[in-house]
Amino acid sequence: MGWALPLTMVLYTLGLMHSIIGFYRKRQIFISAALGMVGCGFASHTLFLTLLGLRVHHLPITNLSESLSFFAWCITLTFIVAHLRYRINVLGAFVLPLVSLLMILSESIWEGNHTIPPLLRSRWLYFHSSVAFLAYAAFSLTFVSAVLYLIQEKELKTKNFRFLYFRLPSLQVCDELLRRSLYAGFVLMSLTIMTGALWAQQAWGRFWSWDPKETASLVTWAIYLVLVNYRLSASWRGRWASYISIAGFVSMLFTFGINKGLHTYL
Amino acid sequence: MTRPSGCGDGMLNLVIVGLNHRTAELDIRERAAFSAAELPMALKRMTQQPGIKEGMIISTCNRVELLCHAEKPETGINALEAFLSESCETPAEELKSHLYRHVGDQAVRHVFRVASSLDSMILGEAQILGQMKSFYGIAVGASTVGYRLNSLIQAAFHTAKRVRAETGIGEFSVSASSAAVELARKIFGDLSAKRILIIGSGKMGETAARHMASSGASCIRVTNRNPEKAQNLAARFQGEAVPFENLAWWVARSDIVIASTGSQDMLIDRSMAQAAIRERRNAPIVFIDISVPRNVDPAVGAIDNVFCYDVDDLGAVVEANLGERRRAAKLAEKIIEEEVQAFCARLRSHDVGPMVAQLQGKIEEICWIELQRFIKRAGPRNERETQELESMASRIARKIAHPLVMQLRAAHHSPTRQEAYLDAIKRIFKL
Numbered sequence: 001m002g003w004a005l006p007l008t009m010v011l012y013t014l015g016l017m018h019s020i021i022g023f024y025r026k027r028q029i030f031i032s033a034a035l036g037m038v039g040c041g042f043a044s045h046t047l048f049l050t051l052l053g054l055r056v057h058h059l060p061i062t063n064l065s066e067s068l069s070f071f072a073w074c075i076t077l078t079f080i081v082a083h084l085r086y087r088i089n090v091l092g093a094f095v096l097p098l099v100s101l102l103m104i105l106s107e108s109i110w111e112g113n114h115t116i117p118p119l120l121r122s123r124w125l126y127f128h129s130s131v132a133f134l135a136y137a138a139f140s141l142t143f144v145s146a147v148l149y150l151i152q153e154k155e156l157k158t159k160n161f162r163f164l165y166f167r168l169p170s171l172q173v174c175d176e177l178l179r180r181s182l183y184a185g186f187v188l189m190s191l192t193i194m195t196g197a198l199w200a201q202q203a204w205g206r207f208w209s210w211d212p213k214e215t216a217s218l219v220t221w222a223i224y225l226v227l228v229n230y231r232l233s234a235s236w237r238g239r240w241a242s243y244i245s246i247a248g249f250v251s252m253l254f255t256f257g258i259n260k261g262l263h264t265y266l
Numbered sequence: 267m268t269r270p271s272g273c274g275d276g277m278l279n280l281v282i283v284g285l286n287h288r289t290a291e292l293d294i295r296e297r298a299a300f301s302a303a304e305l306p307m308a309l310k311r312m313t314q315q316p317g318i319k320e321g322m323i324i325s326t327c328n329r330v331e332l333l334c335h336a337e338k339p340e341t342g343i344n345a346l347e348a349f350l351s352e353s354c355e356t357p358a359e360e361l362k363s364h365l366y367r368h369v370g371d372q373a374v375r376h377v378f379r380v381a382s383s384l385d386s387m388i389l390g391e392a393q394i395l396g397q398m399k400s401f402y403g404i405a406v407g408a409s410t411v412g413y414r415l416n417s418l419i420q421a422a423f424h425t426a427k428r429v430r431a432e433t434g435i436g437e438f439s440v441s442a443s444s445a446a447v448e449l450a451r452k453i454f455g456d457l458s459a460k461r462i463l464i465i466g467s468g469k470m471g472e473t474a475a476r477h478m479a480s481s482g483a484s485c486i487r488v489t490n491r492n493p494e495k496a497q498n499l500a501a502r503f504q505g506e507a508v509p510f511e512n513l514a515w516w517v518a519r520s521d522i523v524i525a526s527t528g529s530q531d532m533l534i535d536r537s538m539a540q541a542a543i544r545e546r547r548n549a550p551i552v553f554i555d556i557s558v559p560r561n562v563d564p565a566v567g568a569i570d571n572v573f574c575y576d577v578d579d580l581g582a583v584v585e586a587n588l589g590e591r592r593r594a595a596k597l598a599e600k601i602i603e604e605e606v607q608a609f610c611a612r613l614r615s616h617d618v619g620p621m622v623a624q625l626q627g628k629i630e631e632i633c634w635i636e637l638q639r640f641i642k643r644a645g646p647r648n649e650r651e652t653q654e655l656e657s658m659a660s661r662i663a664r665k666i667a668h669p670l671v672m673q674l675r676a677a678h679h680s681p682t683r684q685e686a687y688l689d690a691i692k693r694i695f696k697l
Contacts, residue, residue: 026434156452157567159579161586165452171550172455235547238571 004048009103011041012076016100019092023167031089035080038096042076049073061129062116064259068106070130071256072099074137078181082141086177088169094144124199132192136252138185139224142178143249146242149174153239175237178245182231186224193221213263216255223248280418281342282368282376283350284324284331287387290364297354298361300325305401306408308353313410315345320412322405322419324380326397328387333377335414339369371610374418378602381422382429383436390435390591395426417613425605432601433594438587443474445583446554446575447481450522453550453573458482463520464505465513465533467495470556471526472502478522479503487516491529517551518542524554525561532563539566556580614684618674621688624697626667633659 015038022030049070052060060066079095082088152168155161168174196214197207208214227244230236236244285298300308300323312332313321320335332350336342347365351358368376379385383394402419405411411419430436439448447457454460460483464475467490475486486505490496496507508516517523517538525533534553542551553574555562560576567574637659641647647655670691677684691697 027432152452156449156573159575159582161583165586166590170451170455171453176455235549237548238550240570 004044004051005107008041008045008048009107011037011044012096012100012103015041015092016096019096023090023093026089026167028089031092034092034096035083038076038092039080042073042080045069045073045076056116058116058121059125059130061125061133062120063111063114065106065109065111067129067133068102068109071133071136072102072106074133075099075102075140078134078137078141082177082181086169086173088148088173088177090148090167090169091144094148095141098140098144119203122199122203124195124202128192128195128199131188131195135185135188135192136256138181138188139245139249139252141181142185142245145174145177145181146245146249149178149242150239153242171238175241178241179231179237182224182228182245186221186228189217189221189224193217211263212258213255216251216258220248220251220255223251279319279336279339279342280333280370280373280414281336281339281346282331282333282373283343283346283365284329285361285364285366286329286331286385289366294356294361294364295327295330297356298325298330298350299327300330300353302404305404309405309408309410311353312346312349315349317341318345320415321410322402322415324398324401326394329380329385331380333373333415333418335412343367343369371606374421374609375602375606377418377422378425378605381426382598382602383426384429384595384598384602388440389588389595390438391440392430392436395423399423418609421605421609425602428605429598429601433597435591435594435598438590438594440584440587440591442556442577442580442584443470443477445580445587446474446524446556447477448587449554449573449575449580449583450478450552451481453552454521456482457522459484460521461485461519462487462522462524463508463516464488464499465523465525465561466490466527466529466557467499468526468528468556471524472499474524474526474554474556475503478524483522487520489513489516490527514538514541518545520551521549522552522554523562524556526556527561529557529561530559531561533561534566535563536565536569539563539569539572543569543571554580611680611684618684618688621691621697622671622674625670625691625695626663628695628697629667630660630663633663 015034018030018034018037022028022034049060052066056062061070075095076099079091079099083091148168149171151164152171152174155165155168156171196217200209201207223244227236227241227248231241285295287295290298305323305325309321309323312318312323312334317337318334319337322333324331324333330350332346334342334346336345347358347362347367350365351361354361376385381395381398383390383392386394398419402411405415439445450457450460457478460478462475462478462483462485464471464486467488479486486500486503487508488496488500488503488505489508489510490499491510493507493509496510499505500507513533517534518541523534527533539551539553543549548571550571550573553562553566553572555574555576558577562574562576564574564576566572637655640655641652674684674687674691677687
């Protein structure tokens, strides 16, 4: 099992490098190569997480380093799905740095054997935490598409027909990716909060205790609720939708990072 | 014997004499051009010139090129120049200053560059490859091309395809109307199911709309102060003419609005665009204003989800695209250099054939002479012994020749090394 993690890191890094070269030189062959490498890296990452899970008899998201690794896995999954669906060649150059960063962070704080807090020895972990990470990954994609949209919109509005104009996808594609990932993320986030409440009821005897992580996730959820609502009712799109997506992403990172109160274990 | 660097003997005899938009004015090009009807005869006459073995003519509005495989390059060039001066009825002295001449690998490089559209007036335009294909077809029909030109032209087509695929040189539109399509694509992605409104009946507006229609736009509406003109234009697009009085209503129901009128007024102002975007529930709208003076208030571009481009902006896109083409051309030159080397190396490895045969013959000859000498001195052998000795002699000959031939063939990647080997073998074995 010792080889699976280094192999994953190498493949992700190679995939990132090829994505950036493909972005810079606009050559399809590099993009395809990058997708292949990320795909293999994802397979090896999956194997690594599976073997780790089998060894500790648990879903390996019980401390911060494992969580970061799992988060990276979720983002890669959404990236592969989005790439196959929308064929946005530049996506890799923007999403994969995030994956690499998470993997490096995860690796640098890795501890071989840690004791799993008794609270996390629960079936709820599968439903609550893994869904939470999938929601985070979907929102990360929303964030990236919002950034792409804003950059391309600026190039088009300021009539700056240069490097980025030639490389970034059309506004329509950015908007579509933003919409889809937003809806997916929102559904998953709602599920996370619901399963969290049920778990809290079992573990602590209360559905909701206003601990910092709960509060932060509610704020994040509310930001995305506003966006989804206006998107559906008043067709908010483009620049303002992008700004709110970015605000939601910042709030989401805060939610991920805050582990105080009852959620003190990562 | 010394050989010139670059391509081998066979290659050196490829000769091009030509003129193009850079070396000759239009009136000279017109005189030099061959019409499609007279080409087969011209090809026949060209290849009947002394010293010309194979020939092909490329004649477009921007260039006339005579390609041939000659027995000797100098005589080939002279024959071609004489032929061209005769066929365009222009004195050789006058013509000379407009002509360029390429020989050997220079000629190969030139053909590759022309096919890849690096030598074109509009860098990277796609037509030249098709034109070359048809001129090649005519030459094949007149049976004036043989092995050398065939392989040269096939390699040129291969190179052109590689350049197109690997540099994307043709992807950047360089006309104003295709730039409009490109901008719309950057906003809408796919243009199918997009609704287009043409205001006015200007020529450029029509061209732009035609480009959009060929990119998949399905619904085209035309409006004009003069309903009759609108009807006429709409008929040409199988579109629909709509009344000019309801302009605002139709603008709100269009994704791309192309204004191309002679009107002096602002037909679309900020408030109309704002109302349209509200009615469209923020779905983006693109105004392409090709009229001078402008018909769309440039201030509409400041509204969210409204994009407005005028003639100058389209010009800026074209300029930027030309820049990208020039950048792609730099990469293309590298590809061409690679292909020129590969092509020369391929021809070279064909060239070693006769040398290999000579070498094998020489070694076999030595073995055979020694065998005869042995039999003479040692007295006659019986049949079985003679057979054994003969097969031994030929085995020795093969085993000596084999590594030499292998080295010679293996060196085909590097023309200079192969050159050195050929030279060495020639000297050592006195071939």
